[in-house]
Amino acid sequence: MRFILLITLIIVSVVCDTQERSPRVIGSSAPITSNDLIEDSLINNELVVSFVVFRHGDRTPDQAELDLYPAWQIDDKVFFPYGKKAITIEGRQRAFLLGQYLRERYNESISELYLPEEISVRTTDYSRTKMSALVMLAALYMPQDRQRWHPDINWQPVPYNTLPLEDDDLLYFDHCTWYNHLKYKVYEIPPIRNIIDSYRDMFKILSVETGRNITTPEEVFFLDNLFQAMAFSTVTIPKWAEEIMPQIKNMTKIDYYVQYYNRELTRLSSGVLLTDIVNITKAAIAGKEVPKLHLYSAHEHNVAALLAGLRVFVPHQPKYGSAAFLELRRNRVTGKYGVMVMYAPETGGPGLVLPIEDCGGEPICDYDKFISLTQDLLLSRQEYKKLCSTHVMS
Numbered sequence: 001m002r003f004i005l006l007i008t009l010i011i012v013s014v015v016c017d018t019q020e021r022s023p024r025v026i027g028s029s030a031p032i033t034s035n036d037l038i039e040d041s042l043i044n045n046e047l048v049v050s051f052v053v054f055r056h057g058d059r060t061p062d063q064a065e066l067d068l069y070p071a072w073q074i075d076d077k078v079f080f081p082y083g084k085k086a087i088t089i090e091g092r093q094r095a096f097l098l099g100q101y102l103r104e105r106y107n108e109s110i111s112e113l114y115l116p117e118e119i120s121v122r123t124t125d126y127s128r129t130k131m132s133a134l135v136m137l138a139a140l141y142m143p144q145d146r147q148r149w150h151p152d153i154n155w156q157p158v159p160y161n162t163l164p165l166e167d168d169d170l171l172y173f174d175h176c177t178w179y180n181h182l183k184y185k186v187y188e189i190p191p192i193r194n195i196i197d198s199y200r201d202m203f204k205i206l207s208v209e210t211g212r213n214i215t216t217p218e219e220v221f222f223l224d225n226l227f228q229a230m231a232f233s234t235v236t237i238p239k240w241a242e243e244i245m246p247q248i249k250n251m252t253k254i255d256y257y258v259q260y261y262n263r264e265l266t267r268l269s270s271g272v273l274l275t276d277i278v279n280i281t282k283a284a285i286a287g288k289e290v291p292k293l294h295l296y297s298a299h300e301h302n303v304a305a306l307l308a309g310l311r312v313f314v315p316h317q318p319k320y321g322s323a324a325f326l327e328l329r330r331n332r333v334t335g336k337y338g339v340m341v342m343y344a345p346e347t348g349g350p351g352l353v354l355p356i357e358d359c360g361g362e363p364i365c366d367y368d369k370f371i372s373l374t375q376d377l378l379l380s381r382q383e384y385k386k387l388c389s390t391h392v393m394s
């Protein structure tokens with residue numbers, strides 16, 4: 001069986017929906033131990049349908065991030081030739097690496113020929129996720145002789161779908177007022193508030209140095225993103241920021257802890273996608289023809305949200321090119337179906353198999369059990385739209 005050589009098992013911190021969760025989870029770094037059992041359990045389990053949600057490649061900053069630090073005078077020339085909020089050369093290379101990894105992993109599920117019925121690709125309505133999808137697909141579908149259309153060009157067109165910005169449930173973090181309202185309420189839960197307040201010196205430094213009143217974990221996370229995004233250039237991060245970078249990184253983690261703090265936040269962020277996944281896997285089990293590989297070119301929040309919805313998320317910011325996987329598998333011996341969750345925190349693997357919490361600690365979770373564990377998260381697009389347009393009094 002052709003498979004990733006190194007499959008590792010992450011022992012995941014508890015993610016549950018009570019309001020009493022220990023804030024210590026924020027600081028946890030998941031211990032990783034190798035587990036040969038997974039290889040064995042996969043031998044008898046064939047892939048039926050797979051879903052991969054990944055983060056686009058490295059990018060330049062967007063205006064909203066630059067606006068958080070008006071005192072940092074950055075000449076727009078440094079963004080040439082990409083422009084702002086655009087994928088860089090490194091970002092393209094990373095997306096290509098991801099495509100190669102997907103080809104390796106799914107070489108037996110999908111043909112080397114591009115067959116439209118085998119694959120579905122969706123992107124958010126951002127240049128960087130579309131361009132990442134294009135480059136990823138260039139690696140996934142290097143033209144075979146029969147599909148080569150130009151003697152010198154080792155590329156073929158493969159299409160993707162994009163929902164209009166205003167209808168895109170993958171962009172809940174931008175569009176869903178209700179989600180943001182609930183998230184901001186979590187900042188005020190006493191143990192969380194206390195942790196945030198313990199960083200008051202950092203907030204003070206940030207406000208003085210940036211020239212903006214920085215008060216929320218989210219704003220710190222955006223500044224963190226700004227500094228990360230500037231890594232493509234020769235512009236160096238200011239010394240004051242380097243000095244408090246450990247605190248900034250902690251605050252980013254705290255924001256990720258808050259983003260999926262309870263079931264309602266998790267439902268708003270992953271419920272529509274999970275509903276699609278459940279629908280498609282049910283159809284596949286019922287013997288209907290469905291694409292074998294479903295790819296979503298999206299953002300770090302989407303990678304995190306899927307992991308949170310699948311009960312395997314440890315709070316952190318997923319990196320450029322990272323990917324979350326859900327695989328429907330069928331046991332060749334028993335005929336039973338199960339679901340395996342994997343996370344590739346670094347582009348190109350290795351993938352870490354994450355046993356779904358409350359599913360017996362097994363790498364493959366029984367399908368019916370998986371359905372019952374995700375039931376309360378399911379959300380139709382209509383419901384999502386209705387909830388997200390809930391008027392919030394501020």
Ligand SMILES: *[C@@H]1O[C@H](CO)[C@@H](O)[C@H](O)[C@H]1NC(C)=O
Pocket residue numbers: 026027028246247250
């Ligand atoms: C970051 O958080 C961890 C875990 O809560 C803590 O041990 C560490 O001291 C924090 N670092 C800084 C610089 O605040």
Ligand SMILES: *[C@@H]1O[C@H](CO)[C@@H](O)[C@H](O)[C@H]1NC(C)=O
Pocket residue numbers: 103104107112
């Ligand atoms: C995919 O499978 C084909 C045919 O089985 C093989 O020739 C090719 O080397 C494989 N590619 C990868 C990346 O494993």
Ligand SMILES: *[C@@H]1O[C@H](CO)[C@@H](O)[C@H](O)[C@H]1NC(C)=O
Pocket residue numbers: 213215
């Ligand atoms: C900064 O923002 C906070 C929260 O919105 C507010 O309470 C505070 O008065 C603001 N400070 C300044 C100096 O604007």
Ligand SMILES: *[C@@H]1O[C@H](CO)[C@@H](O)[C@H](O)[C@H]1NC(C)=O
Pocket residue numbers: 276279280283288290
């Ligand atoms: C469920 O999947 C089927 C195809 O397998 C599709 O025709 C149908 O529209 C889907 N329903 C929903 C609610 O997404």
